[in-house]
Ligand code: KG4
């Protein structure tokens with residue numbers, strides 16, 4: 001079954017064709033990072049407008065890269081929740097229109113659930129004979145996992161909007177073990193980067209600065225949570241702010257946007273490394289606890305922060321099982337994960353009437369997500 005996936009929930013416009021949930025035929029992602037970087041974050045109105053400009057070319061490119069026509073496509077899948085309302089509307093409207101015009105079944109996919117399915121892509125389509133010098137979206141810095149994760153599977157989902165630990169017993173049968181009680185981890189990376197004067201998006205720039213820094217220079221607190229598998233990152237962010245104020249010799253009344261100019265290069269790198277180490281250890285401590293309690297057959301990480309190399313290294317060091325990581329570019333937003341999940345989703349759920357689709361900007365990933373539709 002070949003599914004065309006469409007993703008536009010935040011600031012990436014993406015389309016991809018995946019066969020049977022695991023064979024990647026094309027993966028087109030147009031990022032708006034450069035547009036939003038000047039504002040220091042995603043501007044919803046700007047995001048929606050730029051989705052409108054590129055959505056059709058992106059979908060056409062996904063077909064061209066896969067060397068397929070509409071006749072080859074069995075179904076269309078699109079992100080309908082959660083995300084920015086204007087951004088979601090553009091993707092779903094494109095998907096609905098195409099489902100009607102091309103007479104294809106339409107499946108609605110939950111973005112956060114879908115992040116996990118980046119780990120289910122194990123093969124590159126043989127249809128693309130030019131792999132290596134062929135379509136850009138199929139060239140990865142590391143290989144795809146050699147096999148799919150086994151159930152029960154423990155998934156650590158860490159993105160700009162989410163930090164949660166989920167135990168999957170099967171496709172669509174999962175339990176939310178714990179989640180952040182305040183900021184998402186990616187949000188903390190982005191906010192701390194702002195304090196340190198590092199460019200947007202904060203995750204990759206903190207990771208880069210941290211490579212040159214010493215994580216032991218600044219002692220930052222790990223939050224103690226009442227929920228056994230819960231996280232908290234807002235206290236850590238404030239602790240960085242206070243430590244930076246101390247370092248440059250000002251108090252809390254000093255404008256925080258002027259702090260970064262007073263930091264030296266070395267301090268900036270040490271702060272990045274110290275923050276990154278504490279944030280990652282918080283994630284790994286909780287994941288290790290859940291691993292010991294539930295003894296899953298596989299552990300996966302998903303979402304933009306899963307691209308973090310230090311998180312991958314420390315998690316692998318602390319867990320006794322071999323972890324196969326998805327390539328970094330499949331951890332950040334893409335449509336391959338949407339098309340992959342849609343295959344498993346379609347085994348257990350009905351397609352929707354394309355004329356009656358609503359987007360849901362905030363919809364947490366709960367046990368009932370598959371039965372909501
Ligand atoms: O999953 P994603 O692309 O979008 C959401 O659904 O939120 O995640 C984006 C988040 C941003 O906060 C970004 O700073 C973070 O992922 N991120 C990273 C890295 N690459 C992206 N965080 C830490 N290390 C990275 N290498």
Ligand code: ZN
Nearest residue numbers: 159303304333
């Ligand atoms: Zn995402």
